[in-house]
Amino acid sequence: MDIKELSPFLLCLFSILAPTIFIILFKLSQSRNNKNVPPGEMGFPWIGETIKFYRAQRKNRLFEDFIQPRMIKHGKIFKTHLMGSPTVILNGANANKFLLSNEFKMVVSSWPSSSVQLMGKESIMEKQGERHQCLRGLIGTSLSHAGLEALVPKICNYVQHHLDQNWKGQDKISLYRSAKTLTFSIVFECFVGINVHPDTLAIFERVLEGVFAPPIQFPGSKFSRARKARLEIKKMLVEVVREMRKQMEEKQEGGEAGGMLLSRLVAGMIRGEISEEEVVDNVVLLVFAAHDTTSFAIAMTFKMVYQHPNCHGLLLQEHADIMMNKRHGENLTLDDIKKMKYTWQVARESMRLFPPIFGSFRKAITDIEYEGFTIPKGWKVLWTAYGTHYDAEYFQDPLSFNPSRFEEPVPPYVFLTFGGGPRLCVGYQLAKLNILIFVHYVVTCYDWSLIYPDETITMDPLPFPSHGMPINISPKL
CATH class of the missing domain: 1.20.5 (Single alpha-helices involved in coiled-coils or other helix-helix interfaces)
Incomplete structure (x- = not known):
């Protein structure tokens, strides 16, 4: 031959x-060298179990179709292979505490490349240690007690204006879409301090479509469209930031015009504490983090209230009691918000059953020894809300709706809708205000009913009601 x-x-x-x-x-x-890694299956080379993971996530059955079967087979700690990385999934309050309290020491936040590029390399989600603490402090000052007191009447005005403009005279409305439009405006205008152009939300939604897409740049791809939209947002924000800096420097202010977040960030930029790119990237991240998840939480709260008439009655009574002490047209105060204890129990129970964020990835920066297993340096680690939210060890009859669970404090690292540890959601108080104030004005101003009480939830990339949760509405007389 x-x-x-x-x-x-x-x-x-x-x-x-x-x-x-x-x-x-x-x-x-x-x-090799991984004899003590947790049990589990790695799937095919490179692909691993990514397709199964995404398929379960898309159907909003990540727990039922992916996590629970592996917990039954391997226990609360198991390995898999997701998105090109060997990954350990941890479940349980002790595991959550171990992982989240060791942020910056044993693990660091680890998001997909597409998410980092679109949210911003200089955003707080990518910062570690002291830099993370500095940025968190700048953002958090806008949500101090005084900041919250100032926000409440502003949010009330936005909600009432939105209902007058979009609900009055209608007999049917998309609750999810309405909540999403409203919370976007509140975050952008009321909290950040930038006027919203009618097309701004659509541009942000194009960015969101690409945050978990493969980071491949070719015309027409999700990631390519998202990057183009991100550049539009950056251009707009840079112009706003530079104009605000010019005005503040001309007035010789280190300023916090009205306590708005953007003015605080620009003041920090003037003092040399934060760069222009950090200002832009963190505004983008906060807008995404604060409005999309909040609108889903609002939708799920209304879903649960409608499906449980007794709950509806108790909630209505709480808001009627608050209204008895208000003059006609008088806005709510922060003290009124504190009286909405049952409403907040309902909202938290809704978020327990339907978490807006299923969990978050970390990366081991050293070999980690936990529960007799080794998590090798460089591996990804995933905690999930489902690991405690759906566990009878922490919540009796976990799949039933029972707001009274939250009458007493829940143990740490069990209810993880807002995360935990150093990366606890910095905007959770803003989310709480948005949810409670929106619920108040809807239930006191309108009678309503769900058109599809058993509407399915899908994910792309975050959860949302598949039909937009249409409701029938009529004004209360």
Whole structure:
């Protein structure tokens, strides 16, 4: 056999043997020096179990179709392979505490490349240690007690204006879409301090579509469209930031015009504490974090209230009692918000059953020893809200709706709708105000009913009601 005849034979032989050799090398690389890693299955090389994970997530059945079967088979700690990385999934309050309280020490936040590029490399989600603490402090000052007191009447005005403009005269409305439009305006205008152009929400939604898409740049791809939208947002925000800086410097203010977040960030930029890129990236991140998840939480709260008439009656009574002490047209105060204890129990129970964020990835920056297992340096670690929210150890009859669970304080690291540890959601108080104030004005001004009481929830990339949660409405007389 001469060389010309041998070449096709060798090529054919290689094509047959290469996949087998690759799989063997992959298995060896996973097992080498990892004898104490948690049990589990890594799936196919590179792909791992990513497709199964995404399929379950898209149907909003991540717990039922992906996590629970593996917990039954392997226990509360198991390994898998997701999005190109070997990953350990931890479940339970002790595991959550161990992982989240060791932020910056053993693990760091680890988001997909597409998310980092679109949210911003200089955003707080990418910052570690002291830099994270500095940015968190600048953002958090806008949500101090005084900041919250100032926000409440502003949010009340936005909610009432939105209902007057979009609900009055209608007999049917998309509750989810309405809540999303409203919370976006509140976050952007009321909290950040930037007037919203009618097209701004649509541009942000194009960015959101690409945050978990493969970071491949080719015309027409989700990621490509998202990057283009992100550049539009950056251009707009840079112009606003530079104009505000100019005005503040001309007035010789270190200023906090009206206590708005953007003015505080720009003041920090003038003092040299934060860069222009950090200001832009953190505004983008906060707008995404504060409005999309909040609108879903609002929708799920109304879903649960409608499905449980007794709950509806108790909630209405609480808001009627608050209204008895208000003059006609008088806005709510922060003290009124504190009286909405039952409403907040209902909202938290709704978020327990339907968490707006299923969990978050971390990356081990050192070999981690936990519960007799080794999580190797460089591996991803995932905590999920489902690991405690749906566990009878923490919530009796966990799949039933029972707001009274929250009459007493819930143990730490059990209810994780807003995360935990150093990365506890910095805007959770703003989310709380948005939910409670919106609920107040809807239930006191309108009679309403769900058109699809059992409407399914889907995810793309965050959860949302598949039909937009349409409701029938009529003004109270």
